[in-house]
Amino acid sequence: MIVTEKSIARMAVVLRSDLMKLAVQVKLLPTPEQASALEATLHACNQAASHASRVAFAQRVMDRNGLQRVVYAELKAAFGLSAQPAVRVVKKVVDAYATLTANLRAGKLGPPTSRRHRKAVGSPVVFRADAAQPFDDRCLSWRYDAQAVSVWTVAGRMKGVRFVCSPDQLKMLVLHRKGESDLVCRGGKWFLIATCDVPDPEVREPVDWIGVDRGIVNLATTSDGANYQGRGLARYRRWQARKRAELQAKRTRSATRRLARRAQKERRHVTHVNHRISKEIVSVAQRTGRGIAVEELGGIRERVRLRRDQRNTFSSWPFRQLGLHLAYKARKVGVAFLEVDASHTSQRCPRCGHTERANRPDRDHFRCRRCGLAGPADVVAGVNVRDRARSAWVFVTAPAPAP
Numbered sequence: 586m587i588v589t590e591k592s593i594a595r596m597a598v599v600l601r602s603d604l605m606k607l608a609v610q611v612k613l614l615p616t617p618e619q620a621s622a623l624e625a626t627l628h629a630c631n632q633a634a635s636h637a638s639r640v641a642f643a644q645r646v647m648d649r650n651g652l653q654r655v656v657y658a659e660l661k662a663a664f665g666l667s668a669q670p671a672v673r674v675v676k677k678v679v680d681a682y683a684t685l686t687a688n689l690r691a692g693k694l695g696p697p698t699s700r701r702h703r704k705a706v707g708s709p710v711v712f713r714a715d716a717a718q719p720f721d722d723r724c725l726s727w728r729y730d731a732q733a734v735s736v737w738t739v740a741g742r743m744k745g746v747r748f749v750c751s752p753d754q755l756k757m758l759v760l761h762r763k764g765e766s767d768l769v770c771r772g773g774k775w776f777l778i779a780t781c782d783v784p785d786p787e788v789r790e791p792v793d794w795i796g797v798d799r800g801i802v803n804l805a806t807t808s809d810g811a812n813y814q815g816r817g818l819a820r821y822r823r824w825q826a827r828k829r830a831e832l833q834a835k836r837t838r839s840a841t842r843r844l845a846r847r848a849q850k851e852r853r854h855v856t857h858v859n860h861r862i863s864k865e866i867v868s869v870a871q872r873t874g875r876g877i878a879v880e881e882l883g884g885i886r887e888r889v890r891l892r893r894d895q896r897n898t899f900s901s902w903p904f905r906q907l908g909l910h911l912a913y914k915a916r917k918v919g920v921a922f923l924e925v926d927a928s929h930t931s932q933r934c935p936r937c938g939h940t941e942r943a944n945r946p947d948r949d950h951f952r953c954r955r956c957g958l959a960g961p962a963d964v965v966a967g968v969n970v971r972d973r974a975r976s977a978w979v980f981v982t983a984p985a986p987a988p
Contacts, residue, residue: 605783605916609757611750613734613775616786619746619840620775624715627770629739631676631712633664635762637678642709647829649679668956669723673765677719681710717778719765725777729759736768748777757781772846786919791876791978794923796971797866797911798930798963799879799904805862806963808971813862818855825851825868855903863910867920876921879908880930925973931966934958 615623637656646652653675685705688694691896694702724737732755735744750758761781769776796808796828804815810880825847832847870877882904908924915922934953935942945951958965 592754592943602865605785605913607751607761607781607783607913607917608778609754609781610760610776610778611748611754611758613777614747614749615775617954619743622740622743622769623736623746623775625731626738627718627768628714629666630670630718631663631714631716633660633666633671633674634678634712635709636664637675638681638709638711641678641682643959647679647682649676652679655657667724667737669721670737673719673721678710679714681712685710690795712800715770717767717768717769721765725768727758728763729751729755738936747829749863755784771850783917788916788921789874792874794876794878794971794974794978795866795870796967796969796974797879798879798970799882799907800963803905803963804858804903805866806961806967807866807869808964808967810961810964811866811869812961812963813865818858821854822851836975856906859903859907859910863907863914867914867918870915870920871918876923876974876978877911877915878923878925878977879969880927880970881924882908882927922979923977925970925977928968930973931962933969935965935968935972939956946947 613623637652638658640656641647641652645653646655653672656675657671658664660674662669666674689702689705694705696702718737726735728734731745732749733745735742736746737743758779758781762779763782764780766777766779769778794808798806800806800815801819802815803812804818805811805813813914828847829844832844848885864875869875928938931951932942932944934944934956936958937953937956939953939955941954944953945962949962950959951965952959977988
């Protein structure tokens with residue numbers, strides 16, 4: 586059993602958090618006049634944000650108070666923004682540079698010598714004309730009974746903008762909405778994305794664990810033997826890749842727009858698949874009183890060397906999203922969730938502990954060279970994840986030593 590300090594810290598963070606942030610997306614149904622006002626507002630806010638970004642980059646003023654002192658009056662006079670929207674624009678710019686700095690420190694934009702890194706640090710952040718714009722409660726108010734919002738625009742306060750959502754989403758908004766809401770235009774349709782602070786239910790003491798092994802051929806395999814194959818998703822992605830190649834060969838503006846729509850459609854499909862898998866696993870864990878354990882796979886793309894023909898498949902592997910879905914769905918219903926060390930889970934015998942690469946002669950099969958235990962390789966990996974969670978739970982729930 587291997588439990589790293591990093592994995593224990595991740596587990597402890599999950600257990601100590603008492604609030605879970607969930608995003609609720611509702612669809613707006615504006616009239617043509619309201620839609621024109623919303624579009625003009627987005628364009629004005631993003632033009633103002635790009636201007637503030639250029640000032641921040643040129644003067645190296647990246648803190649909120651400092652940048653607001655420099656650009657606040659100009660944003661109101663030149664771009665037609667009211668006081669609070671101007672403040673939101675400044676915060677949006679400061680947050681963008683904070684995110685850029687964090688990504689640079691984490692190495693997500695490559696080494697300092699790379700072209701991507703040099704481009705990121707050598708030019709100011711630019712905001713698209715239709716980029717999302719945050720609004721706080723002074724700029725946007727909700728009327729849940731009428732399912733409408735009142736929102737500030739450059740054409741004045743726009744009241745009675747209708748929205749639609751499911752009953753569960755409306756209940757979530759009424760009970761837990763807090764903070765900013767983002768106005769988004771996507772494909773000519775308008776959405777509001779609201780942040781909800783949902784109190785975590787008490788995590789129940791698990792009677793046992795479900796180990797989940799994530800993979801490419803099999804997206805998820807549990808220690809119970811449930812197998813969620815990735816064959817259909819792989820076939821769908823190959824078909825999408827062929828269509829992308831056909832559209833890219835045309836090199837027209839229409840083809841470019843269709844490529845963007847196809848990319849969004851593919852992302853939605855992958856998200857739906859991960860939602861379905863995670864929902865089934867969490868429902869089984871909730872019904873049986875068990876916790877859910879997965880392998881800690883952070884940084885795996887940097888650790889693994891691949892052949893050229895494997896790189897596209899591996900880079901588009903949605904394992905992280907599946908892990909996030911499992912984590913938040915488990916927390917939402919009070920199911921314990923752990924990440925455990927991933928080393929040798931598919932090569933270790935869960936009965937005798939013998940670990941050897943030859944224990945897995947091919948991708949699908951496992952056979953221990955010492956005791957002869959045999960079975961599907963992914964199920965064996967899930968059993969090893971489950972066993973590690975049993976041991977790791979002792980570390981997480983142990984009382985802290987007295988000072």
